[in-house]
Amino acid sequence: MRSGRTEKLPYSLSRWTDLPAAKWPWFEAMLDQGWMVGIDPRTGVPGRWSLTPEDTFGLIFWTRNSRNLIANAERLKKYPLAVHFTLTGWHEVEKGAPNIADGLAMLRDTVQTFGAQNVTWRFSPVPMVHDILDRFEALAIQAAKFGLEEVFVSFLQENDLLPETRSPRVRGEILRQLGARSHGLRVLLCNEDQTLDVHGSNVARGICESGKRFTNSNYQVDGPKTEGCGCALAVDPFTINETCSMGCRYCYAADRSLSPKKRNTSRLRVVS
Numbered sequence: 001m002r003s004g005r006t007e008k009l010p011y012s013l014s015r016w017t018d019l020p021a022a023k024w025p026w027f028e029a030m031l032d033q034g035w036m037v038g039i040d041p042r043t044g045v046p047g048r049w050s051l052t053p054e055d056t057f058g059l060i061f062w063t064r065n066s067r068n069l070i071a072n073a074e075r076l077k078k079y080p081l082a083v084h085f086t087l088t089g090w091h092e093v094e095k096g097a098p099n100i101a102d103g104l105a106m107l108r109d110t111v112q113t114f115g116a117q118n119v120t121w122r123f124s125p126v127p128m129v130h131d132i133l134d135r136f137e138a139l140a141i142q143a144a145k146f147g148l149e150e151v152f153v154s155f156l157q158e159n160d161l162l163p164e165t166r167s168p169r170v171r172g173e174i175l176r177q178l179g180a181r182s183h184g185l186r187v188l189l190c191n192e193d194q195t196l197d198v199h200g201s202n203v204a205r206g207i208c209e210s211g212k213r214f215t216n217s218n219y220q221v222d223g224p225k226t227e228g229c230g231c232a233l234a235v236d237p238f239t240i241n242e243t244c245s246m247g248c249r250y251c252y253a254a255d256r257s258l259s260p261k262k263r264n265t266s267r268l269r270v271v272s
Helices: 024-033 067-071 100-114 132-145 168-180
Strands: 011-013 035-039 046-050 059-063 081-086 119-123 150-153 186-190 203-206
Touching (some): 024 035, 100 132, 119 132, 132 168, 168 186, 168 203
Parallel strands (some): 150 186, 186 203
Antiparallel strands (some): 035 046
16 A cells, blocks of 8 residues: 555545546545556556555645535545636536536635635636636626635647637737736646747736645655646646546547547456
8 A cells, every 4th residue: 555645645536537527436435445556657567555544645635626625624624725717607508517506605605615715716718718817807896805815727738629710919918918817816827838938917927736835844745747837747637538527628538539449447446
């Protein structure tokens, strides 16, 4: 049995599928048995990783719907964790995602439950909607009131379901205007996106999850960085071959050509 704490590797839940919204019963079963099969990011080799609080360096949740996290806060309080909450208000194009009002209520409850220092708001200015700036500003006003100080922005990573139709110049201007309408929040462009020049007030590049939050010292998470973006390597129980039920067309994991035969894990039997 391997220990994320010993190896200084957090668990990513999950880059490839919205675990809190789509795979929560699976994760509860893993918590019950005390371990999960996860991929070592340094080698690509799967192994058994302990899920006991004393063996867990940190849990990183990526989600558009945090209801299950809030409902299970008592169980999760033993773990160091981070919640990266994507809230755009694109309920008309995001399958299962909340609208602006419901999403803001969920973001507020997430911050109140886990603390502003452990919650990151993520915003995706996708080309399928036209009132990006107005929706962003409405969200930013409230997010600032909740105690958040920054928002991570990630533009569309092209896939075979949805092309990026805007030029770098247009996207750069959108980024500048997001900064101008952020109501004091720092607008951080995901460091993985090197296509845009970062300019404008309140706008900079940022590392989504360095892993530093999981230590009380000046410890720098060691090892190579994923895709050169600066994020800490993390053990992930899922791969690009998993099926996510959310069906968001602009998600980088939606590209069918990357994984023509996806594996449905929603009915996996837990092996004791």
